[in-house]
Amino acid sequence: MLAFAEACVGIGIFISGAFLVIVSSLLFFNEVASLQTICLLAMTGALLGDHIGFYVGHFVGPKLHASQFAQRQREAIARADAMVFKYGPFTIFIGRFVPAVRSILPALIGMSGFSRRLYSILDILACALWAIALGAIVYFIGETF
Numbered sequence: 001m002l003a004f005a006e007a008c009v010g011i012g013i014f015i016s017g018a019f020l021v022i023v024s025s026l027l028f029f030n031e032v033a034s035l036q037t038i039c040l041l042a043m044t045g046a047l048l049g050d051h052i053g054f055y056v057g058h059f060v061g062p063k064l065h066a067s068q069f070a071q072r073q074r075e076a077i078a079r080a081d082a083m084v085f086k087y088g089p090f091t092i093f094i095g096r097f098v099p100a101v102r103s104i105l106p107a108l109i110g111m112s113g114f115s116r117r118l119y120s121i122l123d124i125l126a127c128a129l130w131a132i133a134l135g136a137i138v139y140f141i142g143e144t145f
Contacts, residue, residue: 007049012103
């Protein structure tokens with residue numbers, strides 16, 4: 001649930017990744033859940049949150065682009081779209097590891113018209129790498145303390 005909330009557009013801005021690390025560590029060290037289970041659940045939650053954000057952006061994007069606000073910010077939106085197309089795959093991976101943009105970036109990528117299939121493939125890889133990193137952090141917290 002925390003991984004989903006942290007990744008979900010709108011909600012993720014208010015949820016810190018530190019909560020996820022703390023709860024995961026408590027579950028692992030109290031032998032409530034295995035490291036594999038924690039990583040799998042975190043990956044699943046992150047994927048669901050990212051994809052909800054992507055599809056919100058995908059479906060709301062055209063309406064937002066037609067709004068008066070977007071017409072006034074046409075140049076800034078064009079620059080953001082160009083950045084997503086130029087650095088799209090890299091943006092997905094970096095965005096997964098940067099808490100400040102983790103929940104917003106999937107919506108921006110969805111708004112840009114990025115390929116849904118390519119997004120899904122890259123997001124699965126990014127979330128898997130992120131979940132492995134979470135597992136490593138939880139494991140090494142135990143080794144340190």
